[in-house]
Amino acid sequence: MSKGIHTRERIIERSADLFNSRGYDGCSMHDIMKATGLKKGGIYNHFKNKDEIALEAFDYNLHKMISRFRIRLDKDKTAKEKLLSVIEVMGSLANDDILFGGCPIFNTAIKSAPTHPGLRARAKSAMNMLVTYVEIKIKEGINNKEFNPDLNPNKLANMVIMTLEGAVVMSRIYDNSQPANTAISYIKDYLNDKVYRH
Amino acid sequence: MSKGIHTRERIIERSADLFNSRGYDGCSMHDIMKATGLKKGGIYNHFKNKDEIALEAFDYNLHKMISRFRIRLDKDKTAKEKLLSVIEVMGSLANDDILFGGCPIFNTAIKSAPTHPGLRARAKSAMNMLVTYVEIKIKEGINNKEFNPDLNPNKLANMVIMTLEGAVVMSRIYDNSQPANTAISYIKDYLNDKVYRH
Numbered sequence: 001m002s003k004g005i006h007t008r009e010r011i012i013e014r015s016a017d018l019f020n021s022r023g024y025d026g027c028s029m030h031d032i033m034k035a036t037g038l039k040k041g042g043i044y045n046h047f048k049n050k051d052e053i054a055l056e057a058f059d060y061n062l063h064k065m066i067s068r069f070r071i072r073l074d075k076d077k078t079a080k081e082k083l084l085s086v087i088e089v090m091g092s093l094a095n096d097d098i099l100f101g102g103c104p105i106f107n108t109a110i111k112s113a114p115t116h117p118g119l120r121a122r123a124k125s126a127m128n129m130l131v132t133y134v135e136i137k138i139k140e141g142i143n144n145k146e147f148n149p150d151l152n153p154n155k156l157a158n159m160v161i162m163t164l165e166g167a168v169v170m171s172r173i174y175d176n177s178q179p180a181n182t183a184i185s186y187i188k189d190y191l192n193d194k195v196y197r198h
Numbered sequence: 199m200s201k202g203i204h205t206r207e208r209i210i211e212r213s214a215d216l217f218n219s220r221g222y223d224g225c226s227m228h229d230i231m232k233a234t235g236l237k238k239g240g241i242y243n244h245f246k247n248k249d250e251i252a253l254e255a256f257d258y259n260l261h262k263m264i265s266r267f268r269i270r271l272d273k274d275k276t277a278k279e280k281l282l283s284v285i286e287v288m289g290s291l292a293n294d295d296i297l298f299g300g301c302p303i304f305n306t307a308i309k310s311a312p313t314h315p316g317l318r319a320r321a322k323s324a325m326n327m328l329v330t331y332v333e334i335k336i337k338e339g340i341n342n343k344e345f346n347p348d349l350n351p352n353k354l355a356n357m358v359i360m361t362l363e364g365a366v367v368m369s370r371i372y373d374n375s376q377p378a379n380t381a382i383s384y385i386k387d388y389l390n391d392k393v394y395r396h
Binding site: 021022109111155158159164166169170186 | 219220221222223224299304305307308309311312313321322325353356357359360361362363364365367368370371372377380381384388391
């Protein structure tokens with residue numbers, strides 16, 4: 001790998017944690033210089049401006065999160081297993097040292113979107129992707145008779161995701177994984193009661 | 199009211215929306231000057247720094263939210279009515295022109311806390327207050343036999359609040375009150391199924 005590409009990747013990697021935990025406005029070029037050990041010129045050699053770094057940092061964090069899902073989901077066979085994996089991986093973002101700061105989609109949507117429409121659009125489209133994935137798994141579960149036929153896949157998918165997102169933020173407020181664990185256990189009970197065919 | 203007090207209140211009132219929608223780092227002194235129509239000196243006559251304005255703006259937003267709850271809750275008699283009012287008022291923060299930007303507790307906890315420990319502490323204590331209020335109402339409902347005796351009031355209170363908080367953020371991501379309405383209807387079904395004694 002050439003030194004230039006290596007430096008570019010280091011800038012993205014090091015600023016990704018900063019943007020995820022502090023948001024766009026809470027992360028200055030000075031913070032990025034400090035985290036990368038580079039001078040301003042060294043950063044501007046690779047990026048036009050902070051916006052460009054923030055967008056690539058978001059993609060980097062999203063990719064990291066998708067990889068977390070993929071590792072779990074690749075082992076799953078049934079729709080039920082896949083749904084449970086999504087729930088557990090999302091809940092685990094409450095105390096995750098790999099994705100420092102929690103779910104990058106929710107974080108970016110809340111922290112960075114008000115002042116940065118480019119990030120807002122990207123967060124919204126990633127959220128769509130996540131909800132749609134869960135919705136498809138619910139439909140698969142209905143079609144192969146694992147799940148009850150009278151579910152509303154879109155509403156249920158939204159409900160699962162937004163409950164877990166709220167729980168992950170709550171866990172970060174209290175610096176304690178209990179709220180995320182509570183959400184996971186409530187959702188599992190709900191699935192047992194209302195979703196799985198027994 | 200003296201002109202000095204009036205100006206101080208105007209600064210808090212006008213910056214409260216800014217802090218709630220953009221977070222501490224997304225709201226500069228320049229933004230506050232623009233929103234209040236005051237010069238920097240006119241603001242520093244009343245406040246030591248941006249931190250002091252941000253803390254008072256948080257209290258102002260929190261008070262506005264508490265008033266919203268109080269107007270509804272004052273009319274309620276039973277624990278069931280009070281629980282439903284909390285759920286509906288919280289859900290209504292998804293598209294609220296009075297509290298522009300959504301729930302100030304969640305917003306502050308996510309947007310401002312990473313770079314501002316004072317705001318973090320205040321958001322955490324307000325969240326505690328909200329969860330504790332719901333927990334007390336659940337206990338009242340158990341004691342007066344409106345609710346089932348086998349509930350875990352603390353877990354249920356956390357679950358209701360974090361689900362609604364997640365849904366309010368989701369509604370803001372999509373700029374659509376559907377996710378908040380979905381959460382309200384799921385929670386009501388859950389209460390009917392598991393919480394109320396019939």
